[in-house]
Amino acid sequence: MKVLRDTSILFGRSMRHILRSPDTIITVAIMPIMFMLLFVYVFGGAIQTGARNYVNYLLPGILLIAIASGIAYTAFRLFTDRQKGLFARFHSMPVARSSVLWAHVLTSLVSNAISVVVIILVALIMGFRSSAGVLAWLAVAGILVLFTLALTWLAVIPGLTAKTVEGASAFSYPLIFLPFISSAFVPTATMPTVVRAFAENQPVTSIINTVRSLLNSEPVGNEIWIALAWCVGIAIVTYFFAMRAYKQTA
Amino acid sequence: MTDIAIHVKDLRKSFKATEVLKGVDFEVRRGEIFALLGSNGAGKTTTINILSTLLKPDDGSASVCGFDVGRQSEKVRESISLTGQFAAVDGILTGRENLVLIAKLRGVADAHKTADALLSRFGLSDAAKRRADTYSGGMARRLDIAMSLVGTPAVIFLDEPTTGLDPEGRLEVWKTAKDLADRGTTILLTTQNLEEAEQLADRIAILHGGKIIASGTLDELKKLFPPAKVEYIEKQPSLEEIFLAIVGQKEASK
Numbered sequence: 001m002k003v004l005r006d007t008s009i010l011f012g013r014s015m016r017h018i019l020r021s022p023d024t025i026i027t028v029a030i031m032p033i034m035f036m037l038l039f040v041y042v043f044g045g046a047i048q049t050g051a052r053n054y055v056n057y058l059l060p061g062i063l064l065i066a067i068a069s070g071i072a073y074t075a076f077r078l079f080t081d082r083q084k085g086l087f088a089r090f091h092s093m094p095v096a097r098s099s100v101l102w103a104h105v106l107t108s109l110v111s112n113a114i115s116v117v118v119i120i121l122v123a124l125i126m127g128f129r130s131s132a133g134v135l136a137w138l139a140v141a142g143i144l145v146l147f148t149l150a151l152t153w154l155a156v157i158p159g160l161t162a163k164t165v166e167g168a169s170a171f172s173y174p175l176i177f178l179p180f181i182s183s184a185f186v187p188t189a190t191m192p193t194v195v196r197a198f199a200e201n202q203p204v205t206s207i208i209n210t211v212r213s214l215l216n217s218e219p220v221g222n223e224i225w226i227a228l229a230w231c232v233g234i235a236i237v238t239y240f241f242a243m244r245a246y247k248q249t250a
Numbered sequence: 251m252t253d254i255a256i257h258v259k260d261l262r263k264s265f266k267a268t269e270v271l272k273g274v275d276f277e278v279r280r281g282e283i284f285a286l287l288g289s290n291g292a293g294k295t296t297t298i299n300i301l302s303t304l305l306k307p308d309d310g311s312a313s314v315c316g317f318d319v320g321r322q323s324e325k326v327r328e329s330i331s332l333t334g335q336f337a338a339v340d341g342i343l344t345g346r347e348n349l350v351l352i353a354k355l356r357g358v359a360d361a362h363k364t365a366d367a368l369l370s371r372f373g374l375s376d377a378a379k380r381r382a383d384t385y386s387g388g389m390a391r392r393l394d395i396a397m398s399l400v401g402t403p404a405v406i407f408l409d410e411p412t413t414g415l416d417p418e419g420r421l422e423v424w425k426t427a428k429d430l431a432d433r434g435t436t437i438l439l440t441t442q443n444l445e446e447a448e449q450l451a452d453r454i455a456i457l458h459g460g461k462i463i464a465s466g467t468l469d470e471l472k473k474l475f476p477p478a479k480v481e482y483i484e485k486q487p488s489l490e491e492i493f494l495a496i497v498g499q500k501e502a503s504k
């Protein structure tokens with residue numbers, strides 16, 4: 001299959017970019033790790049979550065922050081490829097057009113997965129423990145992949161349309177901030193009404209609660225469906241706009 | 251098999267309010283070097299982008315090697331190679347990796363051998379293992395052109411291939427273009443450099459105001475030049491003078 005062949009060649013190329021500048025992975029992982037250290041060792045003592053292990057409580061939110069900042073690099077890589085004329089080069093060659101984009105999407109999934117694994121390792125050192133079985137871990141992986149995919153398609157849009165590098169990655173700042181107004185660090189019950197209403201109804205909270213329940217072998221209830229609906233919904237909408245932007249890319 | 255490699259008929263293209271191409275016609279024969287001459291913003295890159303399937307024309311028709319650029323774009327892409335106005339190389343990969351990448355994408359049998367042959371042909375063997383973003387402008391341009399030669403496409407588009415090159419680099423590119431044409435490759439090149447067109451091209455077309463206002467061999471273009479000046483100036487009119495006379499920018503004559 002030509003599409004698969006082209007995608008794998010171009011995926012190899014972008015992965016080489018990542019391995020050659022490991023600072024992108026470190027930068028993506030370091031900020032969430034800092035937050036984790038800060039919240040566990042500085043604020044942690046004063047935060048009442050009801051959980052015995054605060055690292056366990058905090059980790060899901062930290063992972064989402066990592067993914068939200070990781071996809072800024074996806075937008076950045078798309079932006080540079082477009083600006084350097086590499087898209088034009090590939091598109092004027094007998095290369096499956098969709099491969100050029102999918103290679104970036106796969107790279108985004110893999111590089112974010114690496115960051116997530118690094119952060120989980122650090123969390124283990126800090127005392128994170130999970131009673132989850134293989135199935136629960138697979139479910140966690142599935143939700144995180146879906147979340148990364150949704151944000152990746154979102155990142156494709158500025159990556160393909162931005163006029164400046166800053167413009168290409170600025171969209172990720174509010175996303176990185178979103179977990180702070182959610183159940184990531186403190187239970188939403190302590191928040192003032194308006195903030196609480198926002199926190200409880202934004203996508204990040206349901207995803208965090210689901211991942212947290214899965215990792216602690218607790219029932220996920222309805223929350224998992226809300227989380228999935230958000231991820232799939234965002235993915236579909238952003239995919240539509242991303243493809244529209246891609247059609248107009250020379 | 252016809253003798254015509256590129257056929258452009260009544261090509262039109264606008265960007266929002268700006269009408270860039272207002273009915274462009276020209277033909278390029280197999281194995282010839284054809285120069286599209288025009289000032290900044292004349293629409294040279296737009297024309298090349300349409301021919302290399304990157305842009306859709308608003309109207310008119312264009313075909314490469316007998317394939318319509320709109321309806322048979324996949325066939326067109328198999329026949330062409332584009333060297334854009336700005337070197338399109340992957341700065342994070344080495345020169346050699348760039349070539350191997352293109353060779354693999356083009357399905358060339360021995361990607362590594364092809365890469366090495368091109369590296370030595372373009373004097374890049376010593377820099378082969380260095381990241382391309384450490385290359386000088388001229389080296390990047392040479393790598394860029396080398397990447398376009400992978401898989402020996404029948405038609406090559408060179409969009410201002412010598413802009414930003416030193417005289418030596420320019421001669422190198424000219425030599426490459428001539429070699430390719432000798433081997434039967436059709437070359438469509440755009441340039442603002444009149445000497446380049448004069449040196450290199452079998453035939454020249456001048457794109458101005460959205461149309462081809464003159465085209466032909468250098469000799470044919472010379473005949474269009476008002477002879478008055480020739481009476482007391484011994485030398486033949488240079489293409490630059492022809493160009494400026496036709497375009498009507500007399501104030502710039504040297």
Ligand SMILES: Nc1ncnc2c1ncn2[C@@H]1O[C@H](COP(=O)(O)OP(=O)(O)OP(=O)(O)O)[C@@H](O)[C@H]1O
Binds near residue numbers: 270289294297
């Ligand atoms: N994507 C675009 N959107 C809007 N306008 C465009 C676009 N591409 C080109 N143009 C406009 O079309 C005109 C022709 O551009 P083009 O790049 O084809 O010229 P050119 O002959 O290659 O010029 P140069 O010698 O500077 O490279 C210019 O006025 C340019 O601003």
Ligand SMILES: [Mg+2]
Binds near residue numbers: 294295296335409
């Ligand atoms: Mg141009």
